[in-house]
Amino acid sequence: MPEPSxxxxxxxxxxxxxxxxxxxxxxxxxxxxxxxPTYEVMVVGETLDPLLSDSVVSLAPSxxxxxxxxxxxxxxxxxxxPTLRAAGHKPLVDYVAxxxxxxxxxxxxxxxxxxxxxxxxxxxxxxxxxxxxxxxLENLGVDVVRARWVEDDxxxxxxxxxxxxxxxxxxxxxxxxxxxxxxxxxxMQYEPEPPLGxxxxxxxxxxxxRPIWRPPLxxxxxTHPHLDPRVSxxxx
Amino acid sequence: MPEPSxxxxxxxxxxxxxxxxxxxxxxxxxxxxxxxPTYEVMVVGETLDPLLSDSVVSLAPSxxxxxxxxxxxxxxxxxxxPTLRAAGHKPLVDYVAxxxxxxxxxxxxxxxxxxxxxxxxxxxxxxxxxxxxxxxLENLGVDVVRARWVEDDxxxxxxxxxxxxxxxxxxxxxxxxxxxxxxxxxxMQYEPEPPLGxxxxxxxxxxxxRPIWRPPLxxxxxTHPHLDPRVSxxxx
Numbered sequence: 244m245p246e247p248s249x250x251x252x253x254x255x256x257x258x259x260x261x262x263x264x265x266x267x268x269x270x271x272x273x274x275x276x277x278x279x280p281t282y283e284v285m286v287v288g289e290t291l292d293p294l295l296s297d298s299v300v301s302l303a304p305s306x307x308x309x310x311x312x313x314x315x316x317x318x319x320x321x322x323x324x325p326t327l328r329a330a331g332h333k334p335l336v337d338y339v340a341x342x343x344x345x346x347x348x349x350x351x352x353x354x355x356x357x358x359x360x361x362x363x364x365x366x367x368x369x370x371x372x373x374x375x376x377x378x379x380l381e382n383l384g385v386d387v388v389r390a391r392w393v394e395d396d397x398x399x400x401x402x403x404x405x406x407x408x409x410x411x412x413x414x415x416x417x418x419x420x421x422x423x424x425x426x427x428x429x430x431m432q433y434e435p436e437p438p439l440g441x442x443x444x445x446x447x448x449x450x451x452x453r454p455i456w457r458p459p460l461x462x463x464x465x466t467h468p469h470l471d472p473r474v475s476x477x478x479x
Numbered sequence: 480m481p482e483p484s485x486x487x488x489x490x491x492x493x494x495x496x497x498x499x500x501x502x503x504x505x506x507x508x509x510x511x512x513x514x515x516p517t518y519e520v521m522v523v524g525e526t527l528d529p530l531l532s533d534s535v536v537s538l539a540p541s542x543x544x545x546x547x548x549x550x551x552x553x554x555x556x557x558x559x560x561p562t563l564r565a566a567g568h569k570p571l572v573d574y575v576a577x578x579x580x581x582x583x584x585x586x587x588x589x590x591x592x593x594x595x596x597x598x599x600x601x602x603x604x605x606x607x608x609x610x611x612x613x614x615x616l617e618n619l620g621v622d623v624v625r626a627r628w629v630e631d632d633x634x635x636x637x638x639x640x641x642x643x644x645x646x647x648x649x650x651x652x653x654x655x656x657x658x659x660x661x662x663x664x665x666x667m668q669y670e671p672e673p674p675l676g677x678x679x680x681x682x683x684x685x686x687x688x689r690p691i692w693r694p695p696l697x698x699x700x701x702t703h704p705h706l707d708p709r710v711s712x713x714x715x
Contacts, residue, residue: 298505302538
């Protein structure tokens with residue numbers, strides 16, 4: 244396999260992912276090759292076919308897994324139930340495992356961390372994920388931290404969905420410095436103003452609404468037979 | 480033409496748009512039909528074909544313009560040069576003009592406001608757009624305001640790119656109330672943390688980098704012969 248002529252940043256597309264999980268970091272990282280053309284940003288899928296996301300838009304990749312077997316960086320977006328299904332889909336997990344093993348940066352957004360963990364990464368490391376899935380990631384042997392993004396060695400994981408924007412800008416900063424990261428933020432006019440202010444992390448609210456986003460652990464394993472059984476540490 | 484059986488929220492897809500401009504509001508608005516199924520969220524294109532965005536992902540719509548001729552709401556995303564081209568593409572502008580005329584809400588993200596203005600909306604109204612394009616929108620007779628989002632009658636316009644997330648959550652709040660909007664924010668884990676803090680709006684920096692995002696007004700008209708000539712008020 245010849246070495247790629249560019250430092251590839253491969254963002255992984257799979258069926259049913261949450262589109263902002265992919266587009267958030269893509270939007271930030273797209274600035275990188277414009278400033279330094281030794282980098283290349285790619286969206287990679289098992290095939291080039293458009294795939295339905297978990298909302299009413301379909302996304303099509305620019306390349307296939309075979310075009311990016313030795314990427315400089317790999318980015319795995321997340322989602323809900325379809326991401327758990329993806330974490331049990333061997334061609335995807337094998338690609339992430341092989342591409343990630345040699346990559347200098349292995350990043351996830353949201354529950355993409357569950358795919359990283361089932362691919363053999365993150366064990367015993369500090370990482371983060373969507374708030375509703377922290378127990379799933381813990382069961383896979385990860386030291387889950389509540390933070391917007393977490394870096395541990397070559398692993399960069401972010402919190403849920405929108406956190407991929409912050410993680411993406413952080414990666415631009417890490418690779419090309421503050422000035423390029425500031426220009427990226429300016430281009431995206433990223434001066435967020437959540438209409439209702441900060442999230443209220445009242446534990447009573449969180450526990451009440453968790454079932455909206457995540458089925459019970461027993462149901463996860465029952466409906467995803469190919470998933471790593473450590474995802475749900477069921478009573479014997 | 481029969482009345483649609485749902486209150487359609489039609490997000491307009493066209494070639495070369497900035498993907499976060501579309502996916503940001505889509506991600507927020509997707510919560511609406513889950514809570515109130517009398518609403519339907521659609522991504523509409525001239526055809527169902529996937530279209531390349533201005534980064535390396537292609538997007539495919541769920542419906543065509545013909546499926547949403549009388550939407551409850553229409554949302555027009557923006558982008559750079561391809562959005563100016565779209566503002567001179569008659570089938571798109573005609574669709575926005577006709578669908579928007581009867582819609583109860585007409586929304587734009589970023590330079591989508593330029594498409595709204597060339598479709599005959601926003602004249603004499605308060606509106607906003609991406610910071611690098613404020614003069615283009617002013618030349619189209621719009622009272623441009625610097626704000627994250629602006630509401631004037633049925634028109635809801637947002638600032639650049641990432642502002643569609645805030646504008647989308649605001650629209651959820653307006654249609655379904657604070658509780659649903661908070662739940663939407665929680666699902667997206669939208670607690671933004673820009674790595675470099677707030678944007679530095681130093682006018683010297685802004686003027687220095689403006690040409691990266693926007694060609695000079697004379698060049699815009701020269702390279703977009705079908706565009707409304709008011710876009711650039713050239714000296715006689």
